Amino acid sequence: MKDFAFTRRLGLIAGITMSFTAAIGMIENFNKRVLVEPFILMGYVVLLGVPILVGLISARGRPNPLEKPIRDSRAGAVSGLIAGLFAGLVTSVFVLIVDTFDMTQFFPNMRPAMVEIMTFGFGVPIGLLVLILVTGVAGSLGGFIFGQSDSVRRGIGQATIWVLGFALFEGVVNDILEIDPVLDVIYAPNGGLLPWSAVVIGAVAWWLSGRFQGKSKILVEKVQKADKWSGIRWGTYLLGVVVLLLPLFVLGGIVNELLINVAFFVLLGLGLNIVVGYAGLLDLGYVAFFAVGAYGIAVLTSPLSGTINPEFSWWVALPIVMALAALAGLVVGTPVLKMRGDYLAIVTLGFGEIVRILLLSDWLTPIFGGAQGVRQIPGIPFFGTEISGIDPQYFIYFTLFFVAIAAYISYRAEGSRVGRSWAAMREDEDVAEATGISTIQAKLLAFVTGAIVASFAGALFAAKVGVIFTNSFDVLVSIIILVVVIVGGMGSIPGVAVGAFVLIGILGGPKSQGLLAEFAQYKLLIYGALLVFMMLKRPEGLLPSVRRSRELHLEELEQDAWLDKGGDFGNDEVEATT
Amino acid sequence: MSSSPAKTKPTARRFRFNWVDGFLWFIRVAALIAIVVGITGSVQNYIAGEGLTAVQWRDLVISSTSTGLMYGLIALGYSMVYGVLGFINFAHGEVFMAGSMVGFIAATLLFENGFWDANPFAAVLFVLIISMMTSTIVAVLVERIAYKPLRNSPRLIPLITSIGVSFFLQYAFAGLFGVASQSYPPAPGALGEDVIIFGIPIQGTKVLVFVVAMVSMVGLWYFVTRTKSGRAMRAVAEDKEIAGLMGIDVDRTIVVTFAVGGAMAGVAGLLWALLFRVVDFQTGFLPGLKAFTAAVLGGIGNLPGAMLGGVLLGLFEGVGPLLVLGGLGIPAVSQLKDAVAFAALFLVLIFRPSGLLGERLGSEDRA
Numbered sequence: 001m002k003d004f005a006f007t008r009r010l011g012l013i014a015g016i017t018m019s020f021t022a023a024i025g026m027i028e029n030f031n032k033r034v035l036v037e038p039f040i041l042m043g044y045v046v047l048l049g050v051p052i053l054v055g056l057i058s059a060r061g062r063p064n065p066l067e068k069p070i071r072d073s074r075a076g077a078v079s080g081l082i083a084g085l086f087a088g089l090v091t092s093v094f095v096l097i098v099d100t101f102d103m104t105q106f107f108p109n110m111r112p113a114m115v116e117i118m119t120f121g122f123g124v125p126i127g128l129l130v131l132i133l134v135t136g137v138a139g140s141l142g143g144f145i146f147g148q149s150d151s152v153r154r155g156i157g158q159a160t161i162w163v164l165g166f167a168l169f170e171g172v173v174n175d176i177l178e179i180d181p182v183l184d185v186i187y188a189p190n191g192g193l194l195p196w197s198a199v200v201i202g203a204v205a206w207w208l209s210g211r212f213q214g215k216s217k218i219l220v221e222k223v224q225k226a227d228k229w230s231g232i233r234w235g236t237y238l239l240g241v242v243v244l245l246l247p248l249f250v251l252g253g254i255v256n257e258l259l260i261n262v263a264f265f266v267l268l269g270l271g272l273n274i275v276v277g278y279a280g281l282l283d284l285g286y287v288a289f290f291a292v293g294a295y296g297i298a299v300l301t302s303p304l305s306g307t308i309n310p311e312f313s314w315w316v317a318l319p320i321v322m323a324l325a326a327l328a329g330l331v332v333g334t335p336v337l338k339m340r341g342d343y344l345a346i347v348t349l350g351f352g353e354i355v356r357i358l359l360l361s362d363w364l365t366p367i368f369g370g371a372q373g374v375r376q377i378p379g380i381p382f383f384g385t386e387i388s389g390i391d392p393q394y395f396i397y398f399t400l401f402f403v404a405i406a407a408y409i410s411y412r413a414e415g416s417r418v419g420r421s422w423a424a425m426r427e428d429e430d431v432a433e434a435t436g437i438s439t440i441q442a443k444l445l446a447f448v449t450g451a452i453v454a455s456f457a458g459a460l461f462a463a464k465v466g467v468i469f470t471n472s473f474d475v476l477v478s479i480i481i482l483v484v485v486i487v488g489g490m491g492s493i494p495g496v497a498v499g500a501f502v503l504i505g506i507l508g509g510p511k512s513q514g515l516l517a518e519f520a521q522y523k524l525l526i527y528g529a530l531l532v533f534m535m536l537k538r539p540e541g542l543l544p545s546v547r548r549s550r551e552l553h554l555e556e557l558e559q560d561a562w563l564d565k566g567g568d569f570g571n572d573e574v575e576a577t578t
Numbered sequence: 579m580s581s582s583p584a585k586t587k588p589t590a591r592r593f594r595f596n597w598v599d600g601f602l603w604f605i606r607v608a609a610l611i612a613i614v615v616g617i618t619g620s621v622q623n624y625i626a627g628e629g630l631t632a633v634q635w636r637d638l639v640i641s642s643t644s645t646g647l648m649y650g651l652i653a654l655g656y657s658m659v660y661g662v663l664g665f666i667n668f669a670h671g672e673v674f675m676a677g678s679m680v681g682f683i684a685a686t687l688l689f690e691n692g693f694w695d696a697n698p699f700a701a702v703l704f705v706l707i708i709s710m711m712t713s714t715i716v717a718v719l720v721e722r723i724a725y726k727p728l729r730n731s732p733r734l735i736p737l738i739t740s741i742g743v744s745f746f747l748q749y750a751f752a753g754l755f756g757v758a759s760q761s762y763p764p765a766p767g768a769l770g771e772d773v774i775i776f777g778i779p780i781q782g783t784k785v786l787v788f789v790v791a792m793v794s795m796v797g798l799w800y801f802v803t804r805t806k807s808g809r810a811m812r813a814v815a816e817d818k819e820i821a822g823l824m825g826i827d828v829d830r831t832i833v834v835t836f837a838v839g840g841a842m843a844g845v846a847g848l849l850w851a852l853l854f855r856v857v858d859f860q861t862g863f864l865p866g867l868k869a870f871t872a873a874v875l876g877g878i879g880n881l882p883g884a885m886l887g888g889v890l891l892g893l894f895e896g897v898g899p900l901l902v903l904g905g906l907g908i909p910a911v912s913q914l915k916d917a918v919a920f921a922a923l924f925l926v927l928i929f930r931p932s933g934l935l936g937e938r939l940g941s942e943d944r945a
Binding site: 106363 | 605910
């Protein structure tokens with residue numbers, strides 16, 4: 001046992017986490033879902049995932065950049081076991097307390113049903129021992145895995161990911177395959193993978209991970225280096241076309257609907273990314289521009305809108321809405337030009353709320369419909385037909401088109417003169433000003449560009465849903481867009497897309513469900529935790545932009561440079577003495 | 579020879595029109611005109627015998643002031659943390675909510691066994707202690723887990739973290755307590771009745787709010803100016819590094835700051851619950867934002883300013899909609915209460931960015 005205090009602390013953290021997930025009813029709710037027949041339930045996977053993870057970490061020991069961790073499966077298993085036992089001990093104390101005192105009056109989830117699940121159905125005295133034992137085994141399993149060789153760990157990782165993926169995304173697989181005989185072979189009739197199909201999927205994933213290790217990189221390089229007209233190039237283009245055609249022919253309604261939601265958030269994320277990621281202005285009222293876009297389209301196109309009722313077509317209304325959003329960007333941007341970063345955050349948040357409150361108020365009800373919202377917003381007219389949310393497989397192409405525009409704008413802006421002045425301003429406003437950058441111009445440009453991109457999203461949203469209410473535009477949406485940008489990686493275009501897929505696609509957006517419907521109740525909790533975790537451990541995001549991550553890790557880079565220098569010093573001295 | 583200093587006359591600064599400044603002046607003037615026209619309209623309405631009566635206005639002022647005092651109590655926490663660490667602790671509103679939610683358990687249990695009505699003051703004091711302790715613990719834990727590792731990171735990072743903490747705490751409490759609102763037992767004994775002060779009947783809980791807010795304020799003032807920890811706190815706010823060199827334990831002082839701010843939020847949490855009687859997991863969000871507004875209004879980092887800002891903000895959002903917007907002839911003004919509060923923040927930052935009583939910040943945070 002290398003570092004007992006560290007292991008004990010990990011065990012305590014794991015125990016608290018497990019108790020907390022139980023206390024908020026997560027385990028109980030998730031256990032309604034069977035992942036693999038007959039006994040691998042989703043709640044238990046979450047519950048025991050914690051000690052497995054902690055076992056892994058405890059086997060690695062305290063993070064130490066100077067030493068590589070020693071991979072010893074026996075020592076790892078022992079330290080994992082200890083961490084797991086601690087976790088089990090803490091959790092079982094919690095379960096015992098819940099079992100002894102009746103607290104359902106205040107904490108509705110701390111009820112006998114939860115105790116039953118946490119003790120694996122064995123009841124209190126025996127079940128607690130079972131719980132401690134199981135978490136101990138889970139922890140030592142984690143530690144044991146840590147001690148394995150690279151290829152084995154990779155295999156285990158891939159197998160776990162694929163089995164869990166197939167089990168969790170059963171709905172999607174159903175939606176895509178739609179061939180009952182095949183599905184019957186994979187899934188049990190009541191949901192969940194069949195045991196042997198889980199084994200097969202895991203084994204195939206393991207085998208493939210060994211077979212294709214490192215080959216994907218080579219393939220990517222091959223494509224990048226290929227001649228313009230070579231076969232590989234054409235193959236890639238063909239693949240791209242096939243992927244683009246997927247929504248039309250292969251994907252079902254549910255998946256398309258979900259993809260549209262994801263695309264909206266990619267669009268909003270790209271817009272906010274310009275403001276937050278490029279220009280470094282924390283805008284917490286970004287949803288206001290989304291609202292301007294949506295309400296603009298609604299009022300201008302719907303036959304049922306109030307005082308202002310021109311009934312334009314969507315395409316005519318779009319430029320007007322864009323101009324309105326740009327104007328809104330200027331109006332919001334100008335007063336906050338000289339404010340400190342954090343004042344800016346709270347003022348923009350206030351703006352967002354003011355817009356929502358005004359839209360909802362009786363005062364402006366004649367124009368915006370107040371609590372009734374605006375109804376009967378027509379779809380997007382397109383060569384004689386009208387495309388709206390009723391046929392998501394067509395609508396998605398419009399959203400993708402605008403996502404492409406936004407991505408192109410971001411991509412071109414980043415390297416341009418404006419983009420570079422944003423970067424300079426973000427890093428140090430005074431220095432940027434001193435080098436002749438007009439920060440006023442740069443800031444306003446960021447606000448206006450961001451606002452226009454958000455108005456695209458709003459315009460599409462209004463045409464898609466047909467009816468809009470103010471509750472689609474509350475603070476929560478701003479925050480969720482921010483989480484998407486931050487989790488993906490501030491300043492990184494692919495990062496925003498990944499962030500939107502992971503968060504909106506899997507966990508769900510503010511009003512929409514993601515692939516994991518079970519998470520709907522807890523998604524905001526997870527968003528909050530994720531935001532904190534990312535800021536603490538990986539502030540540059542999942543797919544970081546190179547420049548941004550350098551800024552954020554400046555200190556570490558300096559340290560590394562110093563260490564390198566130290567090494568050089570050492571060598572010099574050695575040379576001098578010899 | 580001696581190089582003579584340039585003797586050219588400084589050219590008179592020519593007036594150059596600047597769009598940004600022009601726009602800001604436009605907002606300032608427009609806001610002033612709107613306020614003046616609105617108030618005149620209200621006065622005319624009053625003379626014409628429409629709108630609220632004098633007694634109604636008086637009650638409105640009293641209840642707005644008591645709400646404002648609670649904003650002030652919460653604002654103290656924002657102000658102290660901003661003074662010491664230089665970032666907005668978004669999660670402070672949730673610290674306040676935590677106090678009132680856990681206080682709810684204590685209050686309900688006391689109510690059920692009859693102690694609540696039998697010994698009203700002891701019961702309220704007990705719940706107050708519980709609620710203060712909870713808020714303090716939550717504030718300190720949040721500091722330890724989320725903010726301490728970020729001491730030297732770029733400015734926006736702790737701010738974004740605190741947004742995450744805020745959401746995490748909200749939905750953690752939603753998960754623990756359920757999403758339904760919980761109703762506090764009715765204010766016990768004399769607190770539930772009207773007290774007559776200077777011939778004006780005031781609801782007992784509001785008097786309690788006044789008294790407790792004043793006592794807490796005096797206590798805090800004593801703590802900050804007269805005790806060793808308070809002095810350490812001011813030193814750290816002035817300059818962390820130098821304070822550290824002078825032998826002050828900076829980390830400990832920061833924890834103390836969070837703890838004191840949390841305790842004040844806990845006090846506000848219980849008072850809020852006694853006054854409005856309904857708490858849920860979102861109780862903290864809006865009051866938190868408004869308390870921050872109050873802190874900015876009074877001058878961030880300035881503790882008397884925070885209290886003054888709180889009271890003023892309470893008055894703005896309580897009286898403002900009726901007085902100004904009502905005078906402008908806008909219907910259903912009470913819906914616009916929150917909008918008025920945010921507009922107040924915005925106008926303060928345009929008219930006097932350093933707040934009414936001036937900011938008190940460390941050298942690195944001034945901008």
